[in-house]
Amino acid sequence: xxxxxxxxxxxxxxxxxxxxxxxxxxxxxxxxxxxxxxxxxxxxxxxxxxxxxxxxxxxxxxxxxxxxxxxxxxxxxxxxxxxxxxxxxxxxxxxxxxxxxxxxxxxxxxxxxxxxxx
Numbered sequence: 775x776x777x778x779x780x781x782x783x784x785x786x787x788x789x790x791x792x793x794x795x796x797x798x799x800x801x802x803x804x805x806x807x808x809x810x811x812x813x814x815x816x817x818x819x820x821x822x823x824x825x826x827x828x829x830x831x832x833x834x835x836x837x838x839x840x841x842x843x844x845x846x847x848x849x850x851x852x853x854x855x856x857x858x859x860x861x862x863x864x865x866x867x868x869x870x871x872x873x874x875x876x877x878x879x880x881x882x883x884x885x886x887x888x889x890x891x892x
Contacts, residue, residue: 789813822868
């Protein structure tokens, strides 16, 4: 599986995970010049900006380790723009990271949801 296909699969798995946990998905792949938000969701009156990191394995490092300070800054800028365009400044917001390890074809993916990651 190429990296783009793996990323799309990871985002779909993360979205299904969020919905199963009671989140309402408001947007996927919100892109602006400053950055991208993989998933924007709502749960219990909190807007959640989610970065999804998907890997074939976690042999070298957990996928969330790839969420660098630069990526966090880009996400914060993109989130501010999303909030401004959706009248979301009245609700609290947070940033989560969902790590998806696809593993072997005969095994279910492993999901690790890091709430309020940064």
